[in-house]
Amino acid sequence: MSPQRFPERVMDTVTPKRPQPASPAQRISTWHRLWHAVKRPRVRRSLISLIVVIAGWEIVGRYVLTNPLFFVPLSDVILALIRLWGTGELQTHIAASFRAIGYGMALSIVFGIAFGIVMGASRTVADYTEVYVNALYAMPLVAIAPLLILWLGIGVASKVGVVFLISVFPILISTTSGVRNVDKHYLDVARAFGATPVQIVGKVLVPAALPFVITGIRLAIGRAIVGVVVGELFGATAGLGFLIYTSGQTFDVPALFAGILCLAIAGVVLTWALQRVEMRLVRWRPAPLED
């Protein structure tokens, strides 16, 4: 046999990576690991910016905008948070808002993905429905919220309704474009191997569109938070929006900022949770480079 028979094997057959078992010396303390995390540039930059914002807020509140009806230092907001936590109010408001966000988002995700797939796969359905989807997507939510409250009453149902209506369209629209953008070759492969229509949806369309779906959910999270606040401003007896509204009415500016801070944290936490889910689901994509 000629020696050049398998030149490619030589280049290709790298030994696959296998995880090494941790030696006792490698089992490091929690502090050690935290310190290592802080040394990573992305973590370090987030931490520095957080410290600057906290310090800036405190300084501006204490020495620049000193009118307490206008702005308050962060320490006052934290005191308000502690006070509200002590009375149990804060927990009630957080729970009420999160319940509405949770139910509303769950409905949006299920309906948005299901109908997005149908709209993406069927030109006929899209022709009949696309114009309404676009109209509702662009509709300012404040225009519909009062109507929903009239229909569904004051309480969790109307809030869920508002959250659903505002958060479903980004998911629906990006799922639709994800399905439409599926590489034609992927469909050919499935058909060539005899896939049924149901199998094509489950094994090709959904996984191929998944990155788009997740982008849609990311947009939807931000809108869901707006939605729950709007719902609570118009008609509610609890929730972070309700807390903000009543604090404004009573000039309790620290409590007002406490509500805003909770909403900001909710956005960060939900987005972070989605990133964790995304990392698990879309593991097959090349990892982004980190410097």
Add this chain to the structure above:
Amino acid sequence: MIEASTAPGEVKLAVQEIGKTFHRRGGGSLTVLEDISFEVRAGEFFVIVGPSGCGKTTFLRIVQGLDAPSAGRIVLSGQPLHGPGADRGFVFQNDSLYPWRNVLRNVTFGAELQRKKRAANEKFARDIISLVGLNGFEGHYPHELSGGMRQRVNLARAFAVDPDILLMDEPFASLDALTREAMQQELVRIVAETAKTVLFITHQIDEAVMLADRIAVFGTRPGRLMRIIDVDLPRPRLLNVKRTPRFQELVDQVWTLIAQSHGLEAEGRDP
């Protein structure tokens, strides 16, 4: 390891008067294939060679059932074909692996669609993966593989449905010359080990001569069968077979036929 349902030498695939005309939306039509008939025998390595654009992909898609012919029919193992199915294993021109599936799950994809037992699928797929030389890469994702390795997975996926016939559409066209030659040798070895019938398409004449038991030369505009040539080179064919006079004769024979279909003079060819 795999039993052929047809004895060697019997007709495996019969192509009967296949024609294909595409109709444009605004009227007007393009006849891509005209009156193509031939037979592929069981266990045979049958290669179709023809210039780019002569309708090779269109033809193979008809055999796979992805497109319907405008005329004629295809008979596989005695049964007329309607639509796609796992009795044929298709190797696509671009590898088109699913990026969200690792090597193993790409290879099991076809069998998974047939709802066969998962454990049996996996065992069979692992055998095929080691047959194509990708042992240890079962858990890797396509983006972690080189072009040559991806094409090996593409081959393995087609073999893994244990088809009656393999349909290959220029599977090595996008590989560099060295890798391509290595893959040709590998393919011949795998086909011999699995005793499969292969219908292979290429626009590279030397690839056709290197691989084929018989070559069907396609002419262009419209795509049609010019002639079938027996390749009587002994096997195994190693790379140095390319320097033998008989290899050169066969290449020239094919080239002359293709040149004729273009209305060119064979003498005008650079060596």
